[in-house]
Amino acid sequence: xxxxxxxxxxxxxxxxxxxxxxxxxxxxxxxxxxxxxxxxxxxxxxxxxxxxxxxxxxxxxxxxxxxxxxxxxxxxxxxxxxxxxxxxxxxxxxxxxxxxxxxxxxxxxxxxx
Amino acid sequence: xxxxxxxxxxxxxxxxxxxxxxxxxxxxxxxxxxxxxxxxxxxxxxxxxxxxxxxxxxxxxxxxxxxxxxxxxxxxxxxxxxxxxxxxxxxxxxxxxxxxxxxxxxxxxxxxxx
Numbered sequence: 001x002x003x004x005x006x007x008x009x010x011x012x013x014x015x016x017x018x019x020x021x022x023x024x025x026x027x028x029x030x031x032x033x034x035x036x037x038x039x040x041x042x043x044x045x046x047x048x049x050x051x052x053x054x055x056x057x058x059x060x061x062x063x064x065x066x067x068x069x070x071x072x073x074x075x076x077x078x079x080x081x082x083x084x085x086x087x088x089x090x091x092x093x094x095x096x097x098x099x100x101x102x103x104x105x106x107x108x109x110x111x112x113x
Numbered sequence: 114x115x116x117x118x119x120x121x122x123x124x125x126x127x128x129x130x131x132x133x134x135x136x137x138x139x140x141x142x143x144x145x146x147x148x149x150x151x152x153x154x155x156x157x158x159x160x161x162x163x164x165x166x167x168x169x170x171x172x173x174x175x176x177x178x179x180x181x182x183x184x185x186x187x188x189x190x191x192x193x194x195x196x197x198x199x200x201x202x203x204x205x206x207x208x209x210x211x212x213x214x215x216x217x218x219x220x221x222x223x224x225x226x227x
Contacts, residue, residue: 043218105155
């Protein structure tokens, strides 16, 4: 069965520090992978997506993620955290075909001044 | 830009009431979804629909039903609301297209059942 595991329900970083949010997946077929961000009291907004064209994917707001098949990972990074990055982040998997996304449980990112 | 609109941001209802949550998308998307979001549990799929008048159960359909009479509108119905249905409800839509299209989300409805 396809699944997504996000390591760490809460991550706290200092402003200006590296952001690393971890996502591992399990899939019997090559998946499409997504990262979404949710700001307080809002819906989910697409940050970036992996569709097999390139293993390093750049998204909005300076975020990027690298697909590593050997590690079944798709970790999200940003070189320098900003206060406005404080939000909840969701990793999601989509199997080829017309199926719903499978979401991880989310990681709440706090940024400390 | 895709716009997914949920009719209410906040809603308060009483136990036993029949509750309707409405969702409308403006991009002629074939697929629509209803999720609920609870702390520590992430997003859980309630129902989804691939086309008008079609529906599929998600992971937690009990206590809910859906209606899709028109392509742009997908309604979630709580037949007899209970306190354990207090939650954030998120609607999403997606084009059928090629398989890697993302889902687009509304801003959510925070529902409280008293």
